[in-house]
Amino acid sequence: MGSDNTDLKDFKLRPMKCECNYLSKSDGSAILSQGQTVALVSVNGPLDIKMTNQSIEKATLEVLFSSKGGKPAIGDRYKEHVIRQTCETAILGSLYPRTGITVTIQEMEDYGGFLACCINCTCLALLNAGLSMRHTFAAVACAIDELGDIQLDPAPAQLAAARATMTFVFDSRNKTLVCGFTEGSFSEDAHSEALERCRSASQLVFDFYKDIVSKYSYVIG
Amino acid sequence: MKVSVGDVVLPGDFSEEIAAVGEKGKVILGPGLRKEVDGIYITKAGTLKKRAPNTFWVDNYQKRYIPARGENVIGIVVQKAGDIFRVDVGGSCTASLSYLSFEGATKKNRPKVVNGDVVYAKMLVASKDMEPEIVCVDSHGKKGRLGVLEDGxxxxxxxxxxxxxxxxxxxxxxxxxxxxxxxxxxxxxxxxxxxxxxxxxxxxxxxxxxxxxxxxxxxxxxxxxxxxxxxxxxxx
Incomplete structure (x- = not known):
């Protein structure tokens, strides 16, 4: 269940490599590398959870983020929140009422664009777990440097020189914006240009998902 | 993205083929498909399959069990609660198994089932809003191949x-x-x-x-x- 992807189009993302079902015990798992950035995600669910956390109309989603050091920081909690809300829009929670779905993300290597890598890896893990979803989602990161140039999927050197970094998440149906995460200062025009470029680049990520799924679909059939 | 039977599909894809068949007659949508106001959408990643005349489903990879009616399952008895046994079938909650749903069981003649026993049973009731119920007899009251699995x-x-x-x-x-x-x-x-x-x-x-x-x-x-x-x- 492994694959890699390099493209020759205008929109260049760092090469992506993925292995689904990386963990044997969890219901769904995936490890994804985008360039040197690596994230590992495990999905468990639908599970039985405490009565107090149960929702009678939809599944309760829990996202746990573990950084490399293991100590949770405030920034990590914020990332958890972003990822949880992204997943909630995608998962058809109403099909699994009174249950819980746990998504655990482990940081392996962070060489820029880590949030995007986490989100893409989460999507692959959810696909692997076989949970019903409205749509898939793809995240693309970009950096804006001092001159106002937009760099897709930035490497650490480009991030250091960047004035602002942005991560956008799109759904697979109409490529509408699901979630945006920005840091730094930038103009409104730069934001909208970055948004459009990321939107176009997200197609590469969706193609990659299809590639991965088709690779293992033929084997299990 | 538009897909047709036999394709590799991802959640969010839609099938006009199924919708067209649906306009003419009845269509059975299996796992991984969902009807929305504007068409039939895919909800799972896998291969879209069809069985004649008009049953469609997505064959996907999955490890977690979602109870479905009529399926034969292997469960482990985890609790005895009065008239019923609670059986772990791997779903999100335990299934209930009445002690009367064994072959030849009566109020006086209870089946010999203890915690930790493995049972092969059929899903009688399975819905997302209810606790699943399993039985160890068929509709004629015969056990067939169902029942407690010894050793193994x-x-x-x-x-x-x-x-x-x-x-x-x-x-x-x-x-x-x-x-x-x-x-x-x-x-x-x-x-x-x-x-x-x-x-x-x-x-x-x-x-x-x-x-x-x-x-x-x-x-x-x-x-x-x-x-x-x-x-x-x-x-x-």
């Missing part, structure tokens, strides 16, 4: 593997049954119970089943002969 060995696998080995076209069980005698019960919840004469044979059987997950039919056949020859070589 239970292991877990993916739901795809169960469907694969139960498929009549899969040569695995046909090849193995000619090599050495064994008993096997496969639950649609991803659990397999096996029983053979010796520990060695049980292990060989378990490995053969788990090893066949990503193999083609020809590869399965050669693996079975291979395992059988290793087994025979050591015993004799």
């Amino acid at each position: 060995f239970v292991f877990k696998c993916s739901l795809n593997l169960i469907r694969k080995i139960l498929n009549p076209e899969c040569p695995l069980l046909n090849s193995l049954k000619n090599e050495w005698p064994f008993e096997l019960a496969a639950g649609m919840n991803g659990r397999i119970w096996i029983k053979a004469n010796t520990m060695r044979e049980t292990i060989a059987l378990g490995n053969a089943i788990l090893g066949s997950e990503y193999l083609s039919n020809d590869e399965i056949k050669s693996m079975c002969t291979n395992i059988a020859s290793i087994l025979a070589g050591h015993i004799s």
